[in-house]
Amino acid sequence: MAKNQVRPPENPTWQDMGFGNIMAYAGGSKSYRTGDWRTDRPVVDKTKCIKCGMCWLLCPDAAVKQNEDGTYEANLFYCKGCGICVNVCPKDAITMVEEGA
Amino acid sequence: MSRRVPLEGSFAAAEAAKMADVDVVAAYPITPQTHIIERLSEMVNDGELNAAFIPVESEHSAMSACWGASGAGARTFTATASQGFFLMHEVLYFVAGNRLPVVMAVSNRAVGPPANIWGDYSDAMSATSTGWLQVFCANNQEIFDMTLSAFRIAEDPRVLLPFMVHMDGFTLSHTTEPVILPEQAEVDGFMRPYVHPYVYDPDRPCSYGYIATPGLYGEIKKAQDIGIRETISVIKEVWKEFGDTFGRYYNPIDTYKTDDAKTLLMVVGGLSETAKVAVDKRREQGESVGLLTLHLWRPFPFEDLYKAVEGAENLVVFDRAPTLGGPTGPIIGEVRAALFGKRNDMKVAGILGAFCGRNLEVEQFEEVIVRGKAICDSGHQDMVETVGIRG
Numbered sequence: 217m218a219k220n221q222v223r224p225p226e227n228p229t230w231q232d233m234g235f236g237n238i239m240a241y242a243g244g245s246k247s248y249r250t251g252d253w254r255t256d257r258p259v260v261d262k263t264k265c266i267k268c269g270m271c272w273l274l275c276p277d278a279a280v281k282q283n284e285d286g287t288y289e290a291n292l293f294y295c296k297g298c299g300i301c302v303n304v305c306p307k308d309a310i311t312m313v314e315e316g317a
Numbered sequence: 318m319s320r321r322v323p324l325e326g327s328f329a330a331a332e333a334a335k336m337a338d339v340d341v342v343a344a345y346p347i348t349p350q351t352h353i354i355e356r357l358s359e360m361v362n363d364g365e366l367n368a369a370f371i372p373v374e375s376e377h378s379a380m381s382a383c384w385g386a387s388g389a390g391a392r393t394f395t396a397t398a399s400q401g402f403f404l405m406h407e408v409l410y411f412v413a414g415n416r417l418p419v420v421m422a423v424s425n426r427a428v429g430p431p432a433n434i435w436g437d438y439s440d441a442m443s444a445t446s447t448g449w450l451q452v453f454c455a456n457n458q459e460i461f462d463m464t465l466s467a468f469r470i471a472e473d474p475r476v477l478l479p480f481m482v483h484m485d486g487f488t489l490s491h492t493t494e495p496v497i498l499p500e501q502a503e504v505d506g507f508m509r510p511y512v513h514p515y516v517y518d519p520d521r522p523c524s525y526g527y528i529a530t531p532g533l534y535g536e537i538k539k540a541q542d543i544g545i546r547e548t549i550s551v552i553k554e555v556w557k558e559f560g561d562t563f564g565r566y567y568n569p570i571d572t573y574k575t576d577d578a579k580t581l582l583m584v585v586g587g588l589s590e591t592a593k594v595a596v597d598k599r600r601e602q603g604e605s606v607g608l609l610t611l612h613l614w615r616p617f618p619f620e621d622l623y624k625a626v627e628g629a630e631n632l633v634v635f636d637r638a639p640t641l642g643g644p645t646g647p648i649i650g651e652v653r654a655a656l657f658g659k660r661n662d663m664k665v666a667g668i669l670g671a672f673c674g675r676n677l678e679v680e681q682f683e684e685v686i687v688r689g690k691a692i693c694d695s696g697h698q699d700m701v702e703t704v705g706i707r708g
Contacts, residue, residue: 230536230539232536233537236414237411238416238523238525239524243524
């Protein structure tokens with residue numbers, strides 16, 4: 217039986233694949249940059265933010281973080297740019313801005 | 318001392334699961350379920366078997382519960398048939414891909430429409446590429462023996478794959494035959510503890526069922542395919558040990574009067590016993606005929622097939638699942654593909670029949686042999702021929 221790798225090598229062969237659909241470590245998705253799926257990024261206007269936390273609560277990817285001053289913004293390493301935060305913000309404090317624009 | 322007792326095929330499977338001391342049975346308790354689960358639920362209720370019985374709301378949930386239980390290190394068993402088997406289908410792949418040694422008995426039945434409850438291999442043939450190890454049983458003793466040895470094979474550290482034990486719906490599952498049951502102490506001596514190297518454990522977390530990009534999927538599937546193929550040596554080893562322990566030996570392909578036979582008939586499952594009588598009768602007529610019973614379906618026993626057909630000229634394969642719009646039956650097609658390039662001189666004819674519990678008498682098996690041989694002689698092996706179907 218193949219010993220499962222903690223981290224598979226770059227461009228692994230089938231022999232590197234180890235045993236079953238299992239990786240011998242947890243938290244793989246933490247290092248997975250889903251932010252590059254994004255076409256638009258959410259930008260928070262901190263002057264409008266009332267720190268209610270709706271965006272933090274309803275982000276489907278738990279990609280919203282709270283700043284020291286109590287306001288919220290997206291962690292762009294994970295944010296896929298779905299725009300739910302824009303829709304749930306009661307103060308219209310968030311807008312989607314096209315990446316690269 | 319072992320005991321010889323009358324048992325339905327269903328009860329033989331349930332007895333084997335009980336004697337293997339399963340920890341979890343998860344099953345949907347309504348049609349198309351069989352007596353396998355009914356008997357196991359009685360055993361758990363009456364305290365004969367110390368196991369968790371999870372009566373779930375569908376077969377999809379049954380197999381999902383088995384996935385979780387087996388991943389957590391529990392010896393896990395379930396059973397189903399026909400439409401329920403189809404509802405499990407998605408999860409079958411995940412259990413195999415996660416290398417979990419769930420054992421399942423399948424009482425093979427025809428698939429609707431039309432609605433029915435009788436036996437053929439239409440359900441089984443949908444699961445050929447799910448990644449499960451699979452055997453077909455020819456009688457109720459085999460059902461007991463195969464189910465018991467399935468746990469040993471599936472849980473072997475070199476295997477760790479799920480195992481399906483197929484039995485003919487009704488003709489075996491609901492029919493009583495004498496079955497030799499061993500002593501519990503003999504079974505305990507044969508069994509080994511189940512230890513999964515990546516068991517679900519909060520103190521040693523792993524990532525299960527990860528996503529694979531186009532850059533990884535092919536490598537993962539090739540590793541899985543080769544992993545399944547390599548189990549055949551372990552299967553033979555465990556069956557040898559089973560034989561040494563209990564006195565009954567099993568092979569991937571059983572042979573009957575094949576030594577000097579020019580024409581071989583190949584059959585799967587319970588009908589092979591009727592086919593034996595037909596072979597005897599054709600031999601009385603002076604025909605050079607033998608019988609192959611294909612026992613191990615996955616992994617496909619290529620080398621055993623090549624050895625079994627040595628010296629023979631014609632092979633007549635009998636299939637029990639309709640192929641709609643395809644070239645031949647599922648087993649005929651695989652056997653032809655396995656022989657292609659290896660035995661191009663061999664003529665392979667395919668005949669389908671006995672769908673949905675339609676009885677096939679000895680005389681009709683004789684007809685299969687005679688017509689199959691004629692097809693081989695004619696050179697028109699591409700025909701999809703049927704037996705016992707009116708018109």
